[in-house]
Amino acid sequence: MGMWRRLRPRSIRGRATAGSLLIVTPPLALALVLVGIGVEHESERERFDRAGATARQVSIHIETRGYEGAIPPTAGVLRIQVVDDGGEVVAASSAMQGRPPLISARPEHGDFLVEEALCPEKGGEGCLSVVGVETDSEAYGPVIVYAAVSYSRGAAGPLLEFSLAGVGVLVLGAVGWMAWRGAGRALRPVESIRRDLERLSARDPGRRLRIPTTGDELAELARTGNATLDRLERAMDRQRSFVSDASHELRNPIAGMRTRLEVELADPDPDPESARRSLEGLLQDVERLQRIVGDLLELARLDADVAAGNTEIDLAELVLAEVERRVCTVEVGTDLEPGARVRADRVRLGRVLTNLLANAERHAREYILVAVRTEGDTVVMEVHDDGAGIPEADRERVFERFARLAESRRRDPGGSGLGLAISRAVAEAGGGTLTAGESPLLGGAVLVMHLPSAADRPGGGSDAGPGGRPGGGTGGQEAAEGESAGAAADRGTGAEEYGGRGRARRGRTGDREAEGEDGR
Secondary structure, three states: OHHHHHHOOOOHHHHHHHHHHHHHHHHHHHHHHHHHHHHHHHHHHHHHHHHHHHHHHHHHHHOOOOOOOOEOOEOOEOEEEEEEOOOOEEEEEHHHOOOOOOOOOOOOOOOOEEEEEEOOOOOOOOEEEEEEEEEEEOOOEEEEEEEEEEEOHHHHOHHHHHHHHHHHHHHHHHHHHHHHHHHHHHHHHHHHHHHHHHHOOOOOOOOOOOOOOOOOHHHHHHHHHHHHHHHHHHHHHHHHHHHHHHHHHHHHHHHHHHHHHHHHHHOOOOOHHHHHHHHHHHHHHHHHHHHHHHHHHHHHHHHOOOOOOOEEEEHHHHHHHHHHHOEEOOEEEEEEOOOOEEEEOHHHHHHHHHHHHHHHHHHOOOEEEEEEEEEOOEEEEEEEEOOOOOOHHHOOHHHOOOOOOHHHHHHOOOOOOOHHHHHHHHHHHOOOEEEEEEOOOOOOEEEEEEEEEHHHOOOOOEOEOHHHOEOOOOHHHHHHHHHHOOOOOOHHHOOOOOOEOOEOEEOOOOOOOOOOOOOO
């Protein structure tokens, strides 16, 4: 095995050529052997046929009359003898005058023909193919006519073998050349792709692979490579934009904090009330900075596909708990279908719901509607509001990171623009989607999330505890995480049934949680 590895060609082209030769050599050798045997057999048969034809002509001649003198050559055969029953030569051709019988063999009983090949052991004038025909003659009585055709020993042995070996070498050479050339032509696009990949760099991410015109698997490989490079370029662009936007968003609260600190330090006789206000402002900046860092960390986890909890959740019950827990500035109604269960991380799904409700509350005038229903193998959650809506041209842009429309900046100057980006990333991580549109019910915006139904997603256990309530059997840590997302609130303050419509409490805008910043 080690020897083979050392001798094996390193290049694919060399291995393809060697493989072609290895495949062709055995059948070619077998074919040449069979050809050699066939040629030898046909040559021998042709010699015996010539000698037999001559012997028959002579036997026909002597049936009526004998020869006066030597037997003339017939059909180019020079060695002819007529031998009687006593083994004496009674007639012969010029070449066989005074010589003993060619062979002593006679036809078997019931036959009149005998064939034999003679080759001298040492030297001599070559080999003979002898045919004997038994007949009754008028002049000589019962006789056997022998006719012999000579042939060279070299033609029957080494010469033929060398000729066939030469043909085999030529055929293998032709096969090897064609395999080498064909492999080179087939691998030429691979070399082109290799050179293109070698020239790729982060400084020129727009460079792409040249697609071969062959229309085969290599062309598909180049297209797949270009598609991969497109995704990498988009990812690099998003990363650059994300770093730039994150730096900008983090710089503002840090600059505000520094300014407040410098002002306080520059005052030689600070007023306690003024210092308190500065500290409160600093606290607000720190809280905003903490929210931004938390959102960035969550996005990083989602981008890295960090594993999260995967439990079965009743989405309708989760919505009802969040709506009952939440103190809103507008009225919130629900239209919930019982039994709409999904499999997802409870904390992240609770955060999505919190973001969507905070987004709707920020832009609604008087009313928000949260609807949950099942459509086939999909669970749909819709959050409607009666606000100004989202312009159609901006319905995808609001999901971009740090993207904030003018109205959002006016209504919530301290937001980061990451809420909807995180919500869509959570939905897509769970195999679903999150889109924005125009609400057909309230006339404002509607955010629609589709998630696969838990009944169609294998694996994992249910988080349903006794009585069908989520959270049972998942441990105290899961319950605590759910509380942090607003999904495991007190369920005794709401309606007893969550099918149909419900109402949420109104509250003051000043004590609203600073959650769910979006791009609107």
